[in-house]
Amino acid sequence: MLGLQILIDGFAISALYGLGAIGFTLLFGVSGVLNLAHGGILLVSAVVAWLLADQVGAYGGAAAGLLAGMAMAFATFLLVVRPIQRSPAIPSEEKEIFVLTGTLLWGIMIQEAVAYFTTTSPHTVRPLIAGVTVLGGVRTPTNEILTAVLCWTAIGLLWLLVNRTRAGKALLAASINPRGLTLLGFELQRIYLLVWAIYGVLAGTAGVLLGAFLGVSSENAGTLTASAFSIVVLGGLGSVAGSLLAAYAVGYLETITAYLISPSLRTVPSLLLLVVVVYLRPQGLLGRR
Amino acid sequence: MRGLLRSRLFWAAVLVLAVAAVLPLGVSGYVLGLLTLAYYFGVFAMAWDLLFGFAGEVNFGPTFLVGLGAYGAGILNSETGLPIPVCVLFGAALAVAGGLLLAVPALRLSGPYFGLTTLVAVLLLQQMVTVFAKYSGGEIGLTIPDVLSISDITNYYIALGFMAISGLVLFGLSRSALGLILQACGQDPVEAQALGFNVAKHKLAAFCVSALFSGLAGAMLVFYLGTASPGTVIDIAVGVQVIIAAVLGGRRTILGAAVGAAVLIVAGEVLRPLGQLSTFIVSAVALLAILLMPSGLLGVLMRQRS
Numbered sequence: 001m002l003g004l005q006i007l008i009d010g011f012a013i014s015a016l017y018g019l020g021a022i023g024f025t026l027l028f029g030v031s032g033v034l035n036l037a038h039g040g041i042l043l044v045s046a047v048v049a050w051l052l053a054d055q056v057g058a059y060g061g062a063a064a065g066l067l068a069g070m071a072m073a074f075a076t077f078l079l080v081v082r083p084i085q086r087s088p089a090i091p092s093e094e095k096e097i098f099v100l101t102g103t104l105l106w107g108i109m110i111q112e113a114v115a116y117f118t119t120t121s122p123h124t125v126r127p128l129i130a131g132v133t134v135l136g137g138v139r140t141p142t143n144e145i146l147t148a149v150l151c152w153t154a155i156g157l158l159w160l161l162v163n164r165t166r167a168g169k170a171l172l173a174a175s176i177n178p179r180g181l182t183l184l185g186f187e188l189q190r191i192y193l194l195v196w197a198i199y200g201v202l203a204g205t206a207g208v209l210l211g212a213f214l215g216v217s218s219e220n221a222g223t224l225t226a227s228a229f230s231i232v233v234l235g236g237l238g239s240v241a242g243s244l245l246a247a248y249a250v251g252y253l254e255t256i257t258a259y260l261i262s263p264s265l266r267t268v269p270s271l272l273l274l275v276v277v278v279y280l281r282p283q284g285l286l287g288r289r
Numbered sequence: 290m291r292g293l294l295r296s297r298l299f300w301a302a303v304l305v306l307a308v309a310a311v312l313p314l315g316v317s318g319y320v321l322g323l324l325t326l327a328y329y330f331g332v333f334a335m336a337w338d339l340l341f342g343f344a345g346e347v348n349f350g351p352t353f354l355v356g357l358g359a360y361g362a363g364i365l366n367s368e369t370g371l372p373i374p375v376c377v378l379f380g381a382a383l384a385v386a387g388g389l390l391l392a393v394p395a396l397r398l399s400g401p402y403f404g405l406t407t408l409v410a411v412l413l414l415q416q417m418v419t420v421f422a423k424y425s426g427g428e429i430g431l432t433i434p435d436v437l438s439i440s441d442i443t444n445y446y447i448a449l450g451f452m453a454i455s456g457l458v459l460f461g462l463s464r465s466a467l468g469l470i471l472q473a474c475g476q477d478p479v480e481a482q483a484l485g486f487n488v489a490k491h492k493l494a495a496f497c498v499s500a501l502f503s504g505l506a507g508a509m510l511v512f513y514l515g516t517a518s519p520g521t522v523i524d525i526a527v528g529v530q531v532i533i534a535a536v537l538g539g540r541r542t543i544l545g546a547a548v549g550a551a552v553l554i555v556a557g558e559v560l561r562p563l564g565q566l567s568t569f570i571v572s573a574v575a576l577l578a579i580l581l582m583p584s585g586l587l588g589v590l591m592r593q594r595s
Contacts, residue, residue: 083580090583093476094540097347098579100404101536104529105576112569222525226412233405268416271409278406282398 005138006255012144014251015151016209020224021231021243022155023202029175029238030195032096036103037076038203039224040110045069045204046125046211047114047218053126062128062208069204070197072110077196080106107221115218122220125211147209154205155244158198162240171195175238230274236287245285249273296464298591302544306453310446318441325441325513327554328448331547332455332506334534336499339459342541343468344495345475346396350407351503351531353391356414356523358384358504363431363517364424373435377508384504385497392496396489408525415523430518437512444513451509452547455502460543462498471495472541533575539585548587 024038035041049065056064080102084090090098127143134140162168173181174191182188210216216224231250235242250270258266277284313321337351362380365371371379395406418425425431438444462468473481474488482488511517521527530553538549553571560567582589 080576080580087580087583097341097536098583100347101532102576102579105533105572105579108529108572109569109576112565112572116565116569226408226525229405230409230412233402265420267412268420271413271416274409275406275413278398278402278409279394282402 001137002259004136006252006259008135008138008140009144010248010252010255012148012213013255014248015148015155016206016213017227017231017251018244018247019151019154019202020206020210021228021235021247022158022240023199023206024228025232025235025238025240025243026158026171026202027195027199028232029240030171031174031192033081033099034096034103034229035076035081035199036100036225036229037072037080037107037110038228039221039226040107040114041069041072041076041200041203042207042210042224043114043216043218043221044072044110045207046216047118047123049208049211050123050125051118058126058128061125065125065208065211066201066204069207070200073196073200073203076103076106077192082192107225111218111221114221118218120218122215122217123211124215125208127212143212147213150205150209154202158202158240161198167194171198230270232284234274234277234284236284239284239286242284242286249285298542298544298587299460302456302460306449309449313442313445321441321445323554323558324551325445325448326510327551328452328547329506329510329513330531330534330554331452331550332502333531334538334546334550335456335459335543336502336506337531338535338540338543338546339463339471340495340499341535342543343463343471343475344492345472346492346496347404348407348496348499349404349532350391350409350411350528352523352525352528353407353410353414354384354388354500354503355507355510355527355531356411356418356519357387358507359511359517359522360418360425360431361504362508363433363511366433366435366512367431368424370434373437373512376435377505377512380508380511381501381504384507385500388496388500388504389493392493392500396492396496411523411525411528415519418519418523426518428519430516430520432516433511435512436515437509447509448513451506455506456544456547459498459502463543467491467494537575537578537585539587539589539591542585542587542591545585545587549585552586 020042024035027033027035045065045068048068049061051061052064053061081099084098084102085095127141129142129146131142132139133142133145135145162172170181170186170191171194174188178188181191207216227250231246232243234250235244235246250273253270253273254266257269309324312324333351333355337348340346340348358380361383362376365379366373366376391407391410395403398406419427437447470481470486470491473484474486474491478488507522510522514521531550534549534553535546536549537553538547539545553575556571556574557567560570563570578586584592
């Protein structure tokens with residue numbers, strides 16, 4: 001009974017972690033950007049969904065949250081990342097640290113703005129579906145099942161997009177050899193815009209679902225970034241499959257610890273796993289060097 | 290040493306220090322307290338800049354080293370009551386030991402992976418403080434029986450002196466042959482190795498020096514504040530501030546980091562009447578500064594002169 005409960009809860013939370021992390025890893029793989037405002041973007045989409053759910057219903061709110069996630073992703077790219085990438089005053093080997101610092105500051109700005117307008121107390125987005133379903137004797141909120149289904153739908157669509165469409169193949173090529181791609185006549189800037197758009201959709205969806213499943217507060221933004229970051233590192237920077245694997249490892253480790261040992265130690269085993277993997281296999285579970 | 294005496298930056302720094310030294314005659318205890326904090330913070334940022342600006346390694350966990358120094362000193366003092374200097378040295382030694390433990394395996398990694406390992410170290414240390422709450426005071430913080438001094442002015446001079454000495458050592462180091470080798474290792478490790486320098490050894494040395502000063506500053510800060518809590522010495526937000534201070538002041542200048550720290554702390558305090566929005570404005574200004582003048586405050590000043 002407890003085993004089944006861990007299995008179900010762990011599956012849903014891991015799917016959500018996976019969705020939250022693949023946008024982050026895709027962005028790094030294709031454009032080499034580690035977006036430390038990630039948590040802030042998730043936060044904005046959750047808070048917008050929460051605010052608007054009262055006026056336009058749960059579905060309207062969720063759609064608005066998704067749009068807000070996309071808008072924030074574009075704002076991050078156009079206001080912070082692209083000016084740094086194009087700045088002639090920053091030597092190219094230091095672009096990375098400037099992007100990191102810039103997105104970090106941007107994330108703090110987002111977090112503070114959200115705190116100013118909606119306070120730091122936690123908000124829970126109204127679930128898309130109310131009610132409880134009994135799965136093999138375990139009472140599970142229907143919304144939890146919907147979360148897992150939606151996460152996997154989004155992941156499946158991403159897989160189709162990357163592997164079955166022309167634009168997706170260009171993305172894949174950009175992650176392998178950007179210079180070769182420009183030689184073939186592709187505009188890298190367009191590919192970057194595309195990857196930020198995909199990232200926006202993924203982050204927006206993840207933010208809304210997270211807000212409905214666990215609830216968010218403006219103080220969580222940093223923690224959200226950190227957990228997406230650790231999952232991505234565990235799986236291997238830039239590897240989508242690795243991130244999914246890592247999301248499941250972390251999700252189940254946390255759920256098992258919370259149920260069987262103590263909820264207060266929830267994150268310790270996954271951090272230890274992360275340290276061990278980073279020491280023994282620095283490229284992550286499925287990463288390339 | 291002769292190069293040091295001839296550099297304009299050195300004399301400018303001496304001038305600033307002289308002004309800082311006569312400050313207690315004219316300003317209130319509140320301002321002194323603020324500056325005392327800013328000086329310790331300046332040491333964190335300078336130690337970080339040695340590692341980033343010169344060795345080219347991004348350490349996302351400056352607060353891992355600071356926190357080890359702070360908690361090492363604080364716990365020793367509250368458990369055994371040993372005198373402050375012993376505790377401070379113990380804290381610094383602990384920071385160096387922890388730094389070595391972190392750096393030896395981590396320096397085999399390159400680029401973002403090194404940064405990630407240091408980030409994880411901070412998260413782990415924070416968890417450890419919570420898990421061993423019996424000794425560390427947990428989230429609420431550790432109260433320390435001894436303090437450096439109860440006089441604002443004495444505390445101010447201790448912090449100023451400490452920052453001046455740390456700044457001198459770090460700045461001198463960065464202008465020495467070792468600093469040049471470090472810079473070479475950071476910019477092109479393959480070539481540096483081809484020239485016969487042991488890259489790993491030099492980076493490790495830089496990490497130890499950085500850890501030493503971070504740990505010392507952390508330990509002194511604890512005895513100035515009289516408490517240690519994860520929110521003031523370990524939290525990632527504190528580490529982020531250290532990084533912002535160093536980049537804002539001008540990376541690869543050492544002294545710029547201290548300027549950035551002072552600007553950041555004073556700006557945060559001046560904007561305090563705005564309440565919650567103050568952090569927003571400080572971050573926005575720092576972001577604009579990074580976008581518009583990436584070489585930092587000191588970098589811009591130096592370029593105008595030359």
